[in-house]
Amino acid sequence: MEQFFAQTAWLIPSYPLMGMVLSLLWLPSITPLTGPRPAGYFNLGMTGLACLHGAIAFHATWQQAPQYIAFSWLQIADLDLTIPIEVSSITLGAILVVTSINFLAQVYAVGYLEMDWGWARFYALLALFEAGMCALALCDSLFFSYMILEVLTLGTYLLIGFWLNQSLVVTGARDAFLTKRVGDLVLLMGVLALYPLAGTWDFQELAVWAETADINPTTATLVGLALIAGPMGKCAQFPLHLWLDEAMEGPVPSTILRNSVVVATGAWVLIKLEPVLALSPTVLSVAIAIGSITAVGGTLISMAQVDVKRALSYLTSAYMGIVFIAVGAQLSNAAFLMILTHAVAISLLVMSSGSIVLNSITQDLTQMGGLWQRRPVSGLSYLVGVAGLIALPPLGGFWSMLALLDGVWSDRPVIAVILLLVNALAAFAVTRVFVLMFGGKPQPMTERSPENGWLVTLPMTILAGFVLHLPLVLQTLSLLPDWAVLNKDVALVLIWSTLSGCSLAALVYYGPTSKPIRLPWQALQNLLAYDFYTSRIYGFSVVGSVDRISRLIDWGDRYLVDGFVNMVGLASLFGGEALKYGNSGKTQSYVLTIALGIILITLLMTWSSLTNLSLVIGG
Numbered sequence: 001m002e003q004f005f006a007q008t009a010w011l012i013p014s015y016p017l018m019g020m021v022l023s024l025l026w027l028p029s030i031t032p033l034t035g036p037r038p039a040g041y042f043n044l045g046m047t048g049l050a051c052l053h054g055a056i057a058f059h060a061t062w063q064q065a066p067q068y069i070a071f072s073w074l075q076i077a078d079l080d081l082t083i084p085i086e087v088s089s090i091t092l093g094a095i096l097v098v099t100s101i102n103f104l105a106q107v108y109a110v111g112y113l114e115m116d117w118g119w120a121r122f123y124a125l126l127a128l129f130e131a132g133m134c135a136l137a138l139c140d141s142l143f144f145s146y147m148i149l150e151v152l153t154l155g156t157y158l159l160i161g162f163w164l165n166q167s168l169v170v171t172g173a174r175d176a177f178l179t180k181r182v183g184d185l186v187l188l189m190g191v192l193a194l195y196p197l198a199g200t201w202d203f204q205e206l207a208v209w210a211e212t213a214d215i216n217p218t219t220a221t222l223v224g225l226a227l228i229a230g231p232m233g234k235c236a237q238f239p240l241h242l243w244l245d246e247a248m249e250g251p252v253p254s255t256i257l258r259n260s261v262v263v264a265t266g267a268w269v270l271i272k273l274e275p276v277l278a279l280s281p282t283v284l285s286v287a288i289a290i291g292s293i294t295a296v297g298g299t300l301i302s303m304a305q306v307d308v309k310r311a312l313s314y315l316t317s318a319y320m321g322i323v324f325i326a327v328g329a330q331l332s333n334a335a336f337l338m339i340l341t342h343a344v345a346i347s348l349l350v351m352s353s354g355s356i357v358l359n360s361i362t363q364d365l366t367q368m369g370g371l372w373q374r375r376p377v378s379g380l381s382y383l384v385g386v387a388g389l390i391a392l393p394p395l396g397g398f399w400s401m402l403a404l405l406d407g408v409w410s411d412r413p414v415i416a417v418i419l420l421l422v423n424a425l426a427a428f429a430v431t432r433v434f435v436l437m438f439g440g441k442p443q444p445m446t447e448r449s450p451e452n453g454w455l456v457t458l459p460m461t462i463l464a465g466f467v468l469h470l471p472l473v474l475q476t477l478s479l480l481p482d483w484a485v486l487n488k489d490v491a492l493v494l495i496w497s498t499l500s501g502c503s504l505a506a507l508v509y510y511g512p513t514s515k516p517i518r519l520p521w522q523a524l525q526n527l528l529a530y531d532f533y534t535s536r537i538y539g540f541s542v543v544g545s546v547d548r549i550s551r552l553i554d555w556g557d558r559y560l561v562d563g564f565v566n567m568v569g570l571a572s573l574f575g576g577e578a579l580k581y582g583n584s585g586k587t588q589s590y591v592l593t594i595a596l597g598i599i600l601i602t603l604l605m606t607w608s609s610l611t612n613l614s615l616v617i618g619g
Helices: 002-007 014-024 037-061 089-112 119-138 142-160 167-198 203-212 217-234 242-249 252-262 264-272 281-303 308-328 332-360 376-389 396-408 413-438 454-476 488-509 522-529 531-581 587-618
Strands: 067-076 079-087
Touching: 002 037, 014 037, 014 119, 037 089, 037 119, 079 089, 079 119, 079 203, 089 119, 089 252, 089 332, 089 454, 119 142, 119 252, 119 264, 142 167, 142 217, 142 242, 142 252, 142 264, 167 203, 167 217, 167 242, 217 264, 217 281, 242 252, 242 308, 242 531, 252 264, 252 308, 252 332, 264 308, 264 332, 281 308, 281 413, 281 522, 281 531, 308 332, 308 396, 308 413, 332 376, 332 396, 332 413, 332 454, 376 396, 376 413, 376 454, 396 413, 396 454, 396 488, 413 488, 522 531
Parallel strands: none
Antiparallel strands: 067 079
16 A cells, blocks of 8 residues: 555645645635635645655655656657656655645644635645645756746745735735746756756756766856756845845745745755756855855844844745755755754744734834743744754754764864854844743733634644654654764864853843843944845845836937837928928929929939039040
């Protein structure tokens, strides 16, 4: 029976697609008769079936050789577009993570969006996300992975703009879509340029080709840089990181999915392309540089945010930057482990903070405080999420960061220092948010803030239990790094960086000083709070240049192109009017006019000959 589920694992994306179709049947004309809830229940059932199918198939394929299935899609001349599918424990494990987090997010949404009537549209979009990510996990082709990423970009745009009657929501959805378009366009160039070189788009065959590829270094660098541009946009890496911050205008249940697994889709493709990227050391160095800038910058910006959702969004960018560092250092196993531990931990942080926002009716940290006695379940869940995200033993974040740090400790000391700094800053940032929400005295917005109902609280506590037990699960599957071969000094330094960040945040924010604590230098405070003024730099550079060029083109179109056309039209109009008044109706007048015209044309045509003749006679 298990083998049957493994052989049909390629059908898993069809479950959420069926849920999406069923949700779309709940049109506005039907919703008043039945209410919006059936649309959500259908999706919950389909997601549960997808998760169950993935779990059984995962058990059947564990420690087994991957199975490859090919579906012929299009054959034209020498171009053979066949859809290759990889069914393995890695791909099914990714599907299991996606479907389980989405299932909990959908249950959470039932309570969170209880009073919203847009269930059909919301759950249909969640199902589209789930189907796309499951298909991406199974797909073994770069070309079709690109197509799936485009579908996910559309889903991101629609989910961010879910509450489309709000101006900030519309702006955020638009900016997210356009920002991703930049990376996707460059990625498409890389995808198309890679095929003539390798003769294939299959990840498995690309890895084999890269082992013996003899390619010009400049070409390898240009293609590699194009290939990392797409994941930069998907993973919200500098300078394409602003969209994730603006995406926080969407509903919290969609943020759970987006900040945990949707942003990791770009990292998934990046890891699979690592053999191709390794053809150019320059590309690997660029990936490390981008990841380092984003990781350090993201944690610093998170420390200065007063919006709890935005504080967590910048941490998501920072941890995806750590994945970029792992890929650049060619530590793919550490990158996979980082994606997993980050996904479950950040999901829990978003759930617990969203639970606070729901009942406090604010997401401004300056208006929160004193919630520990009123919201103990949410507080404990947030603490578990913090422990699972940062390098705090024995939870998952510690093992993923330790595996990466141990791999670069001796050969790349600069990267090791960056990772320790990022870990300390991240620990400071998440502890700061905890103290501002749960510590101190109650504020007017938190005086009456009880725990939410079980539909919001239950998924949060289940996920907290999974974060706590994740190391045991990984140990059972033999996926944890071997403690016997790890550098114990590295582990000790990593733990000290975590404790330093947490202790400093608790000391600064839990003291008698009024909240929020501002940096001594106002310029530095503003620099971090406003994201290093990246949006303003975009405004007067890229956006400003496009605006000025557009205005210049518009002026040329109005006054040069349209002006010439209008001039010809007016000349024809006035000429026709003038000729109209010159018509007398007498034949002899027309004949005389024609004769005079012929004489004039003849004189003009023979003028040069007459001039030469007069010169000859005069000479």
